[in-house]
Amino acid sequence: MSAAAIPPDLIAQHQITPGEYDKIVSILGREPSYTELGIFSVMWSEHCSYKSSRLHLKKLPTRGKLVVQGPGENAGIIDIGGGYVIAFKIESHNHPSFIEPFQGAATGVGGILRDIFTMGARPIAVLDSLRFGRMDDPASGKRNRRILGGVVSGIAHYGNCFGVPTVGGECIFESCYDGNPLVNVFALGVCKKEDVFYAKASGVGNPVIYVGARTGRDGIHGASMASAEFTEESKQKRPNVQVGDPFLEKLLLEACIEAMHTGAIVGIQDMGAAGLTCSTCEMGSRGEVGVEIELDRVPQRETGMTPYEIMLSESQERMLLVADKGREEEVFRVFRKWGLEAVEIGVVTGDGKLRVKQRGNIVAEIPNRELADEAPLYDRPHTQPMRRVPLQAPPLPAPNVEQALLDLVASADLCSKRWIWEQYDYLVRSSTVAGPGAEAAIIRIKETGTSIAMSLDGNGRYCYLSPREGAMLAVAESCRNLSTVGALPVAATNCLNFGNPERPEIMAQLVEAIEGMSEACRFFDTPITGGNVSLYNETLGEGIYPTPVLGIVGLMKTAAPAGIAFRNPGRAVMLLGGIGAADDTRLGGTQYAKVIVKQLWGLPPALDLDLEKRVQDAIRDIVNQDLAESAHDLSDGGLAVTLAECAFGPAGIGARLDLDSDLRPDLLLFHEGPSRVLLSTAQPERVAALAERHGVAATVVGVTIEREIEIRQRGNRLGRWDIAQLQAAFDRALETHVR
Amino acid sequence: MKARVFVSFKSTVLDPQGQTICSKLHDLGYPAIADVRQGKFFDIALAAGTSAEQARRDIEIIAQDVLANPVIEEYRVEILD
């Protein structure tokens, strides 16, 4: 192969630095061809290579006694006992969702689902963590609402048709996500332990088989697009939007699982970002073998496609697999049954190279291992995390707690997200024990009698104030959600959404967040088994808040959870973990600061890991011994918002609280100190005794009553609310905002 | 006066609906069908007295901004009388 030197501007367009280009030349021992340059550019993009984050990701805990597979595969795998495992991961599809919200979000769901069933696991749950610009912004509100609508219907379109329940998530609005929405999709699947498949090619001479949709010019350079800031130019990248076909994906799922059961498949990987390029070289690299393919055999949807386009296409719903030589027909038979195209496009070789041919001529020849594993690694400079808000609180308004609670429950972040989740089929598979709106999503595994609890959490405001503490708080809250439904948190996945890592103050946010997450995940014994990094989330130089999103899974015995809603009047209301400490500085990242004071300052709530763990152990015991009729952890909006949410159940039961505290009323009701759970019980003494055994305060703060909420502080009434009125504000807010 | 706006996926964009229908038509014994692209059309009635020129100008804008998603779709406007 000989190639003319590639002009520098073309190299720059591929976001390959001069240093990286030199490395390519030294790996190949010659100048790369245009096709090879394209292959290197996607494999070495931030999205595929993690070149800015890899160094720091190594700090994360990844091992544990239940971990069957940690990072490095398509999804992490955890042993759940009874001969079964779960596979799960979270991934971002931020940039595509900004360019075309419906298809961007839909293909985001499609991509993560393929990651799960590539491992042999049938997807049984999806959760989404979404961030949008403010809906009420005079300039961008209309566009933000349109993006929200498109993303939600895209997720619904794909998940509903595919037949996986979308059971939970979160949705937050901040100006910083104006030109850069975040769409993070978590998926989880289950299979028998012996049915796990890996994306590894092996067996020289084995056929390489392409299955699923034909290749078109979709999303060419999607992977490098996902690694570049948005500029006016990115609009020109629009024609490359991929269109998802959930029906085809459903057939692909069934066919792949059936084909895997024939025993004739050696390894399998989906074609996601960087399509055929990534799947061929990664499978080869993992198996320490070479892969040779002939492009003329690749099923194509369009005519006249160049090798460059075929190798870089991101057409959806495609898989690459390696079969046992001589047993190809067993595989083909299954795909024929499901009406899917399956074509032998190449062979496993012994020379460790990715060799791409067209009409018999070699168009690319690159050593697999160097391409996949020797991507550049950058120790980017990092200074102090960017932060342009004061530490000290501004003059705070005189608290009007009655109005504040009404405003908070109707605010975009805290209001009911029913308008969103009713568009998702959260019941298909009849395994949903707790769906959207619950403390944590719970899916039962019918085969084992165990259930999986899942929670996503990430707070950009906290992380902007302190990336380290913010990340730790996200881990703590996610684990607390699981513990509150009685589950034991066992493993985690993360999606790290940050701005431009080439800016030292942004890189510092990333480094500190990873370190905080690492410390907290170690502490709670929830190793990170995989995830995704999404950098360059900036539009025209405006970065997002650092937004690490945690997805944590927990295990529990299958049983109906207590639920967050009060069920009966006359029950003791207890605050596990106590009222907590707070000051004006620690109020700065709260929803009260955002919605009522309309500013951001100070620090996130203070977290005491030891106390947090004791509270979680206590609540897990309490709910598992059936001592609580309801349980809800305190988080966004603090005690008052939590209490209101407990009152929004079908029974219409509220509470009368009398709080013994010196705190100023706004701090008392709205501070977001962690490590607290509000519960109702008919057996307060037993709850208190059990809590004491864990060294946790569990004070009776009131009693459940019908129709209203009343809060007193040492006998003085701070506020009284009619539940129906509060709930109407809570229920209708989102729909009002959206329209 | 009436206008009709046809909207369909651009030819380079995957059309799962059309493709699924096409493959079923093959199953049903129509091998002559080479391809199916699914689209939709909008019939728009214009107020009496609207000039054809005005109508075309308005409908073009409406098609571009409202009826079609220019990221993935193309459109064609017909003015009928």
Next chain:
Amino acid sequence: MTFGVIVFPGSNRDHDAAYAVANVLGQKAEFIWHDSTSLGAVDAVILPGGFSYGDYLRCGAIAKFSPVMTAVKKFAGDGGLVLGICNGFQILVEAGLLPGALIRNRGLQFICREVQLRPGTTDSPFTCLARKDRTYRVPIAHGEGCYFADERTLDELEAEDRIAFRYVGNPNGSVRDIAGVLNRERNVMGLMPHPEDATEPLMGSCDGLVVFQSMLSVAVRA
């Protein structure tokens, strides 16, 4: 009793239906691939929910051409019990086994939520154990579940007591609050809500069981 559950490409509540029949009702469930030209020895047929052929073109419009549908029509013609749930209901109307059509929900959005149903008749093999003086909590999960038929058809359905279930609080704009209908011979029922997803306490409701129990009681009597 053996229930045949038809599997079309894109069916996704086939396992829900089979689970309700086998694990909750304690009967036998057999999956029947859409390509099959015979139903085998089944006592009843369920067309499950999902998105057959992606619901591209129209919901159920392509599935009606599946080879198995000829067998289903014959089975129904011979008096066999056929239950179409959600997408199965859509297929039955497209195939002409039930009157009317299912169109886009009034609110234009997919809706997943628990609804209350009131039996329109107890004179059918699908509702004979139901009680008209109570409501049944069963979920819906559909984007095109708004039942539509012309006035004459609707009057006829009412006159012949063929409205199996009505919504209490219409979620999707269905005419005359119709959630499920029967054919004239009363052995074919289409239902938009999902009784199979309300058969155990852990699912939040057991009210959907009445449909399957009714079918079982009829089969046992026969």
